[in-house]
Amino acid sequence: MPLRSAQWYGGQDRNAYIHRAWMRRGAPADAFTGRPQIAIANTASDLTPCNAHLDEVARSVRDGVHEAGGIPLDLPVVSLGETNVRPTAMLWRNMAAMATEEMLRANPLDGVVLLGGCDKTIPSLLMAAASVDLPAVVVPGGPMLTGTFRGTPLGCGTDVWRLSEEVRAGTLSQEQFTRSESSMIRSRGHCNTMGTASTMALVAEALGTVVPGVAGTPAPDSRLLEAAHGTGRLAVELVSDDRRPSTFLTKGSFHNAIVALAAIGGSTNAVVHLLAIAGRLGVELTLDDFDRIGSRVPVLVDLQPAGRFLMEDFHRAGGLLAVLREVADLLDPRALTVTGRPLVDHLDDAPIWDPEVIRTRARPLVEEGGIAVLRGSLAPDGALIKPAAASPHLLRHRGRAVVFDSIEDFHARVDDPDLDVDADSVLVLRGCGPKGYPGMPEVANMPLPTKLLEQGVRDMVRVCDGRMSGTAYGTVVLHVAPEAAAGGPLALVRTGDVISLDVEARRIDLEVPAAELAARTPSRATVEGFADPRRGWQRLYVDHVQQADKGADLDFLVGSSGSQVTRESH
Template sequence: MPELRSAQWYAGPDRNAYIHRAWMRRGAPNSAFEGRPQIAIANTASDLTPCNSHLDEIAEHVGRGVWEAGGVPLNLPVVSIGETQVRPTAMLWRNMAAMATEEMLRANPVDGVVLLGGCDKTIPSLLMAAASVDLPAVVVPGGPMLTGTFRGVPLGCGTDVWRLSEEVRAGTLSQAAFLDSESSMIRSRGHCNTMGTASTMGLLAEALGTVLPGTAGTPAPDSRLLARSHETGRLIVEMVDAGRRPSRVLTAGSFHNAIVALAALGGSTNAVVHLLAIAGRLGVPLTLADFDRIAADVPLLVDLQPAGKYLMEDLYRAGGLAAVLREVTDLLDPTAIDVTGRPFVESLAEAQIYDSEVIRTRGAPVSPNAGIAVLHGNLAPKGAIIKPAAASPHLLRHRGRAVVFDSVEDFHARIDAPDLEVDADSVLVLRGCGPRGYPGMPEVANMPLPTRLLRQGVRDMVRVCDGRMSGTAYGTVVLHVAPEAAAGGPLDRVRDGDWITLDVEGRSITVDVPDEELAAREPSAALRAAVARPVRGWQKLYVDTVLGADTGADLDFLVGSSGDGVSRESH
């Protein structure tokens, strides 16, 4: 075993080592400080992050495995972000959570870390932190909840909220029935049971190689998750012994595999900003173009909401992530390793599909081309993305007049205004919602449709936004438009009535205005008045330093790994 980092605190007879040991004893045996790896369990459990509220139990089982393998487990509560709870938007706090976790890992006498996350931003923030400090690290995803039903019909978390609320606005579902479904939506502990961001990032963490193979996607209440947590506790001690750090596991090949998995699973568009940010912390070159290039010919194999029919519990019983990726093994990078030190593809060898309705075979996919499509054009010089699997096929090539909203508040105030000039062919444009503009890049891009169009039977329209959309959402939505309007992107100069052309096959999103005219236009005064101008605290630091969505929306001074050393010079 290499010399333990924690020995810098505990080894020796001097006064400082005495203080470190004495304050940490509190019932610990002498052997706790004699060459045993000190393992932090970075725990995002919180009652205000309901999807992660069960992680204390997971931590207990991880700790048992750590003790069994000869390590010392140390519970380390870290910043937790509840997607449904925090305002103004959970994404505002991802970078803060990553920075706080990184600093706590670096500051404390720990040799390795087990990362416990579930809700959308928690796994990305933990992986960003681990990548920056580069201590041996492994993820235990908290897992999806069990499927709830309402009136005999399975409910998809998030997805059915959007669907049912639109039916209320359309007049086809009563408000009373809508509210009655609320108590059926969340059946058990765990995160959303659709292929939203939480499910996506848990599964992609395994595809990246940072999860004990076979763990991601295990439902939160399933006792097998506790057994895997115990095994993970044993594994992290082995990883410390082997010096197996994130910089060895998270390579360009790992990100290649995650992008293949993202497409085959029909995963959330939010994975794009998270994978870019994690790669940025490691110095692994990854761009929007890589998402289009790698995933262009990857088939969608999983029939899950929001792009399909089934839910996460079904995916697990049908064979899980390994069964999906075994169908596309030839598209994976065989050189990428996982936390066990073995090639990731080896973990797929014995996988089988047990329900071919949920997980399709390569020869009978849900869709032959399922990757995130990256668009460019004079409306998005640095790129924008769309999820074709969640869009309406007839809208993937479309031309319509812009109906422009300068803020979320402006949208809500006018979308149902009787004098709003909008029809089914219009393109709804919402700006001022990027990382800097809101701030935090909220999930508002899947704008609710005008009530009068819903009542006419319209259920989808082309929507364009510099913000994000929930991973549980669906629709023909062009999002992550970069540069964002608040950073001077051309979206800030689009006007009502401009013709916008979307061509997903051609990978373009354009406004039919000559470049010279577009550049000469004054930016929207209403937009400028609406964008965020914080004067203190985290929000000011964020707005002053956040990068664009096209590179992961990290803070400029956090890009790149800075290692586990603690010194005044390094900070």
């Protein structure tokens, strides 16, 4: 089939002349005749430190594209740095996806290589690729190497939470805590725990959008550059074979992604991202699919925050393919990858090299550790919990609610020595959903009250309509839908109400009679805690964002628009 870019460069009329002349700038004439134009959608940015090395990765992709006869074209796209962007990077995931989609559609491109790493960059790139449906392949930027402090490995993110709680509990000095800062980030790359960045890279491979065996390669590892070179070559092949996302991403692809998510003990954030990607493709994926497919899958990866090791260990132990080989019988054997071959075809030569890091099916880290979907009077449209990161004794619990109306309210009162709270209480934080915050921040894993930390308490049941960092841990019920700001029952909870959690039964209930609940209205403090932006992206976001159980995408972005440009310039 003819190249899409020929719509710009083909012919001898004035428009074709303008397109070629302005792009020429030393390029040979045959750069515009029959050679695929491959964008390198690059999220490198100094303000996204986990992605800062992607310019080097892009150079290897360029070499591969050139070698295969294509024309590589740098395309900087919106980059979201999880640690720096306020109020939360999730607020702009949809904007980044929309901007990337529009630039891919608007330009004379035949295919794209997507370079991402930090949490929201790979999801936004995949949402864009699914919507524009050009041949596309992902190169994940890879995790950082393991740093050490006081002679022990540091898991970035997870050990931040742990060490900061030690300071609050009085078991670690502020001076020692500050000294650990320079040890936390040892090298280029994203978080080295099984946080959202690592999770989404691995899930993208299980989904079929990364060359099998590449995800999880550490960022400083020269094999990442080798893989980037090969991916550049593959991008040209994708164009010649017309292998677009819609030709290989199916319900079976998402089935495999959910199995992988469970087996690696991945982040709950993957749920909203996979739901959003599926929505762009028109694949019918629901919250219940995550429970049905993944909740009984064993966790095989002994990695922080659920276990002991870090991503550098995971890679040397065999990586994702070794994990998937252990659960091959649970995978959809027909689901294809970007290579044109089924995912299961890549598992034959994928041994486990270290059975302490990657467990065998016979001795899993957690027998049934996949993400569980809860429903009940507190979460009619669903909520999530990650049992592998929770305390077993709290998976069935009943306690008094201690309610906070916003994250500001929480910070103002949580350490008040007069706060009426004990170890059996259920901490409730609302106003943190997609609409209410806005952007659904990672605040669901609330720090525990200082007075309880001093008593030795290290976990409590926490309930929130926001998200939790993939590097965090604890018995946290999150993504409660509908959120408080969308009229969910969470808005009606009062301090002193009894909340019951039963993960095995998949229930989260507010023990308030239905008639009494129906007579309640949200308090003034609750309503005043909800976001009410007047202009710009935040206004558009609040007016159109869907709930967590739908992927928190914008309602008008659901579905693919394709690559056709309806108007011609000049």
